[in-house]
Amino acid sequence: MAVGVKVMPPLGAVAGVRAGTAAAGIRKAGRRDLVVIQCEPGTTAAAVFTQSHFAAAPVIVAKAHWRQTEPRALIINTGFANAATGEPGLDDARACCAAVARALGCRPEEVLPFSTGVIGERLPADAVIAGIPAAVAAASEDGWTDAASGIMTTDTVPKGAFRETLVEGRRVRIVGIAKGSGMIHPNMATMLAFVATDVEAARPILQAALAQAVKTTFNAISVDGDTSTNDALVVLATGRSGARLASAEGPAFAQFCAALEQVCAELAQMIVRDGEGATKFVRVEVTGGQSDDEARAVADTIATSPLVKTALFASDPNWGRILMAVGRAPIALKDPDRVVVSLNGVRVFRQGMVDPDYREEMGQKALAGEDIAVAVDLGQGPGRATVHTCDFSYDYVRINGSYRT
């Protein structure tokens, strides 16, 4: 069960984007497994995709289509990831796009496909295609809540976020949904996220906003350090609010970026809280790096250390393991004696040894709750980075160490 996940907030409508969900029987009968998101002409799209050497067929097709033109629709299926499926997999992904294009009267290149599920097996494209009319017919500006459920695989909760902000005096809305409970799940690969906004922005400006938002959110979470073949995140901007981002700088851009980052942060943190087997939600905050990159390298080493993560599972204030992780981080740490380590605000280590005021009971109390902050001040400079992760539990092994069913 997810760590301290609140119920998904109400997801407001964004003018010009409609989501429709259907049960197409792609892998299991009767469950929502197909989502079609339609957007009006004039919508622009920013996107980021997995950097895996083995990008799945839908990722390859979506990237190619997105580079050619602005999209009119996204099609998302669960059940099969259509990854490691070779040339036939590419044909299947293209066939799904063509079917959506026929249903909507647009060109196939205006459709971006996304898949999540079992790796290495053919996508039953016929079932997907047969389900498209129902998903198209169900389309509604209020369809986001259903869509959040429709893209789930092994997620235990649907994930969505909504924000309103003012851009040049006009109200702008941002809605987003996401799925994922490991960076990759055993077979049910993938982190997918879809965001829509009614701001008006040319693609390069929207892409700049997305790049900025992703850096501190989706690219700063880790469940197990593993990344998937299918990861993708798309932002659609319809322009229907009347508010326009004229450039990738200035106060209007900053205002929009802040709201987009909040939506992305909320979605990304929901994924960590729903991490496989997670019992703790952990914020790793590293300050004092010579650069932000250096701080980030240390944060990543802590956040992916099995020994740190199992200690957090045990609510064990085993600061020696955090020190061990800092010690092996790939940075040039000039003066280790300046490093200070704190757990939920309790200082445990400074000047090369345990803090003389620290008592084990203080650490135990600090780690008793579900939300834990591990703070490391490297004391070398102004660089800082924050990464969110979860602990490593028996359930992680159970979920990932059971034979596939």
Place this chain on the structure above:
Amino acid sequence: MAVGVKVMPPLGAVAGVRAGTAAAGIRKAGRRDLVVIQCEPGTTAAAVFTQSHFAAAPVIVAKAHWRQTEPRALIINTGFANAATGEPGLDDARACCAAVARALGCRPEEVLPFSTGVIGERLPADAVIAGIPAAVAAASEDGWTDAASGIMTTDTVPKGAFRETLVEGRRVRIVGIAKGSGMIHPNMATMLAFVATDVEAARPILQAALAQAVKTTFNAISVDGDTSTNDALVVLATGRSGARLASAEGPAFAQFCAALEQVCAELAQMIVRDGEGATKFVRVEVTGGQSDDEARAVADTIATSPLVKTALFASDPNWGRILMAVGRAPIALKDPDRVVVSLNGVRVFRQGMVDPDYREEMGQKALAGEDIAVAVDLGQGPGRATVHTCDFSYDYVRINGSYRT
């Protein structure tokens, strides 16, 4: 329990080196916890130490002493790692060296200290010092088997290896002992290994042999990707065989290196087999890299992937996870379609998709045993690397995710 560990072989004597073990009551009464290894004047020493930014006090002192002169003795204690103990920790390590020096009539700089155990607590130097006479008195050229037990912490089996080889027609012996069951154990930090040989070799030549042996052995194993504050490996060469390594090249050097590498490989693999919670011994063999380094980067990514390791625990031929790991490896993979993946000789993936002759039952059969070979041919060049690791089990979480006792 260790995976398929044979009983430790008989450990032969090496002329000029004597090991003595004592129960000094350092942390627990009645167990062997102190080892003193003495060597005769003229012995040379090669060594490698942890690269952690938080090297433990004994590592700092041992490195400094070793840089000054050749050693006459090593002192190894378990119970406390004397890591993260600041200036007092350095004083404790130096006090132990001074006590050994007094007992043996040598200089303190001729003693190298090593510790393993709890991080962050002061070493009870008085107890260590009080135990030294007994460890010195017990010294024997046949003392290696006792010493292998004397350096254990959470190891479930003692670890030792022995080889004889011919160097320029003379018989040369190499004996070694090691401890470690994670790259670092929760509190019982550390991998330690001590090797002795009766070859004659100047330090630079011996160091060259050690560097070569370590690369494919101790530096090519992973239990959990975490490394310790106390890791150290020392090779002592007494010269008593009459065989001399005159240079760091040529057939005599190669012959000695091969035997040293075998001893190190045996010790390193014993550590993996005794890895925390291990139920599988896994050989990850990557070929076809553009360079050995590239192959090694891929092997490391596979060997440290929690998703791969939990699948191996389940004996699940989940090749999608191996592909995922190759996919996220930090290399430039020019042509992913050339990648071939095999499990214990069964080809599962080639040309971007599952091998058409592969059936799930074949994979299940391949993974049923305790020893598993994961082979990845990148198909890009002549580079190759092999890494040994173990799986990730419930017991790993139990051992590391229980509150410290």
